[in-house]
Amino acid sequence: MIRKSVYFLAAVAVSAAAPAMAEGSATDEIARYRQLLADGNPAELWEMRGEELWKAKAGPKQVSLEQCDLGKGPGVLKGAYVELPRYFKDANKVMDLEQRLIYCRMNLQGLTLAQATAVPFGAAGKQSDIEPMVAYITAESKGMKMAVSTSHPEERRAYEIGKKIFFYRAGAHDFACATCHSVDGQRIRLQDLPNMLNQRDAQAAYTTWPAYRVSQGEVRTMQHRLNDCFRQQRFPQPIYGSDVITAVTMFLAKSADGGVFNAPALKR
Template identity: 75%
Template sequence: MNTKRLGVAGAVLLCALTAALAQTSSTDEIAKYRQMLADGNPAELWEMRGEELWKTKAGPGKVSLERCDLGKGAGIVKGAYVELPRFFKDTGKVMDLEQRLVYCRMTLQGISREEAVKTPFGAAGKQSTIEPLVAYITSESRGMKMATPTAHPLEKRAYETGKQMFYYRGGSHDFACATCHSADGQRIRLQELPNILNKANAQAAYTTWPAYRVSQGEVRTMQHRLNDCFRQQRFPEPMYASEAITAITMFLAKNAEGGVYAGPALKR
């Protein structure tokens, strides 16, 4: 028996077990940290500001967004998010929440598209209007099940387009969304990578966005999350509120169908 070889193999196994335990321990600690802060999620401040913005008259039209139809009728926000993206007859397009908010701000409040998409993502000393609106509207679907419609031909097409984008490889690293999110048990450092093709994983991931990012001190929307994924793939940053982002959001939302919406959540 080669005891030296056994010793090396044992050391390798010990290192692997230690690393696995460290990862599990780190994941548990992150979960505990989130739980500790859950009752005081700063996203609530964004939700309150968003409700105020929703009801405040603004723009050249001097009207509020309370006439904005998010799919359930003018001004109805309760349960709207869990049925987005969806087809809208007035535009003839499938739209996600952020795209629809841009549209309503333009058509109801009379502001230009340039103004409507200005500062979609907040930073220190530079508040976003979109992020609090999204936080408020999504919070009104908390506890409801995801039920994104795909009956309309354009909804089906958006889903299929989003699916193609999920698997499309490119950029300097030849990455796709699927590179990180189509297998169980993958992670980058301490960050678990949900398998979007696994229904439970897809539900857990999608139903917690938007979220307050502790590391950034801001509420981040789904658009921001996807932009960051494209950045990490070394892809060009998508245009804000583009149809491409709506398509991949449709794919993600449909994969999360039946999941109970729990956002805005708290993330590292």
């Protein structure tokens, strides 16, 4: 019922915007469309479910995730996401939010890796636990500025690897992330493609993920966004929670330093 309402609102918004399409650019109309829907962002439902999952006792050990340390101390969520990815001493590696959630589900709740990553992305007939928790956790950093550290050697290493992957061309179409996201003014169909080498673009793009995608009726995380980029480049699909995705995320997050975080947002 919720999804039907969302699609109805989307249809109304598009219909209302149609007469103005001749006067304004497609980009302006897409922005207006998002604004019309923003007050009732369904991502709030994912946030509520995420809070329940975060506080619920689960796994073989029957404990909650409230002692999970996301970088600012056990259970501290405020401001945690805007400093991720980061180096975690207990794991001896740089982790993004989703990697860290997997780690906590395994080490605190006693889940196996297979159990902790069984359903990373929601789809028809499947409900993800990860996406709601990501929505809940990231919402706790809304309004705060991105402040990703590269002071630790492993953080600098992750950044440099992510940068190399961003520019690496391969696959059937000889694409790289940079093919679409290193030039000003590019678009695909009606969608503007942010230039991630331009700090303003990087800030505007990165700080609006995760997001509720109207076309899919789901909240989508940064892992999902990058996974889909690899798919469109015709690259092999990355393993969920892989260091490859974390490295690219590190490069993008650092590029967005200083931007005000405003997610979960709303996307087409």
